[in-house]
Amino acid sequence: MMDIFFSIALSGLTSGAMYALATLGLSLVWGSMGMLNMAHGAMLTLGGYAAFAVVMQMGLPGPLGFVAALGAGALVGALLYMLVVKPLLRAEVASFETAVLMATVGLATALENSILLTFGGQPLAQPVKSDGMLQIGQQGVPYQSMVVIGVALILMGITAYVLQHTRAGRAIRATTQNRDAAQLLGIPVGRVYLQVLMFSGALAGICGCLVSSITQLSPTLGADPMLKAFIMCVVAGLGNLPGAVLAAFALAFIEAIVQYVFGGRWGFPVLLGLVILVLVWRPTGLFGRAQIRRL
């Protein structure tokens, strides 16, 4: 009984940490820019493959693979800003959200397909991982799970510090609250958007590296975590970062329990049922603020 509880707890914590990282980047972008980044999953995948390429094909040490994942994600974030967000903001299209959604869907397909063409479709093993287990009494905890949880907690701490205690973080928060007011106060909104996208991309890259170390590298690696991250963002409410992280861990635990009790295929449909219930009961998420729209 104890070991069932332990393994569910471990699985829930590990996947919760990974989903929390994915959700963090998504929620940041959504909250500050009102943009649903459907290319987030592709950035995740790219991060994992970048780490693979750096370590396997260039023969550089493990930690550099980590840095490569970070860099690749940030690069894609910057490209996303230059090629999609900036032109759409300038053109002042009727519906920015849906236009950006469709453009990022297209970019995600293109990115995923280029990864497929470059590395091939068969699953690969992520080299940037640590093997071995730690024995706590009867149970074994894989080192990699501890690494994942540790890295996720560190990154969440860094994000919280940057947002609360740095000038750039204040600019991001100001832009989230009211874009026009921030612009009037002299905050370079374009640059803030670029920073947010690059930061979110970097988070996605690292998350991809971690996810692929637990499972495997494949071109469709990022689709599932991205969808679950969306669900967690929605359940928590738009732009609420601590709420999103909390929702990520809570839903990961629920998923682990459901998968143990009912079987692997019911995890995702149960999450879906939960999100439908939450959205019907509270249309702006559990902790989200109601959006005031001027008509």
Added chain:
Amino acid sequence: MTSSIRHSSPLQIKLSATSNTDLRIAVGLAFILAVLPLMIDSRYLIGQVILAMFYAIIATQWNLLFGFAGIFSLAQMAVFALGGYATAMLCSYLSWPMALAIAAAALGTAFVSVLIGLACLRLAGVYVSLLTLAIAQAMHVLIVSDTECFTMVASQCRQFTGGAVGFARFGDLGMRDLLEEHWLWGNYAIVLCLFALCSGFTYFIIHSPMGLAFKALRDNPGYAIARGVNRFQSQLLVFGFSAFFTGLAGGVYAAHFQAIGPSILSWSQFNFIIAITVVGGTGNFWGPIVGTLILMAADELMREMGEFRTLGLGLIIAASVVWMPKGLLGRVQDLQQWWGRKHQSHNHLKSSSNH
């Protein structure tokens, strides 16, 4: 004293002018599609035109939902698949005749879509997209991960939802018995009639008071509700109608190909529909049809490139959204307006220079 002369407003004249052009284009298109099989001998090309007509129907219905009613639903392929799967299951498990199964599947699909519309009533914008995306993905996952045997089909295990393999050999459109080796032309005729039916109904919906209600709710929901448009009714109607025709098309698709599997729920198929609507132009009746023409042609050309096809498609979607937000037809309309303005200023200059 009230004048008995009826002043026709400029709006009225403009409306009848556009419907006149629409009628001419529709007749022309119907004529071309009708004589096409007489001019082309290749079965492959006829098959591709049939596929294009299916895509055009799905894209038109998605355009009705998104372009005209402003509801960004990502569950369009799930609705299509529902129609196909319902048809296949009714034929396989209950041995219903094909026509009855297709009709029942269409009605069932419309019902399920109305339920989805009910769930989306309190949501706006991206939340609708996420909910519909989650529903579509859940359906895909549930079908593909189905492994327990429900029945035995000729000593092979078949799952209740068909699993990763899907359904096959459950019946067809009856053209093989009627026309023997010319059955493809019979199927072509059926699909052409379906295309004409769906497009015609959609056109009438768009140009009816119901269509105006959809557009009003899309443009400014608060104002529309204040003016008495019933949002509840309109939302459920648009979900129901678009799903009925999509489900109908799904049933005929399953019957034509005599197979249905989870591959139509794949993301790349939906990408194609998005690409069609975005390139053609949302909010415009002819947009999806123009988009289908362009993208099927581009797809044939990119077929030579093989593996780069999906990459090209993704880039086309992104580029179209960034550079042609209103699609190709939107650009054409912009050009027309620019030309008209240029002519007007030219005429003003001429008339003022004559004074």
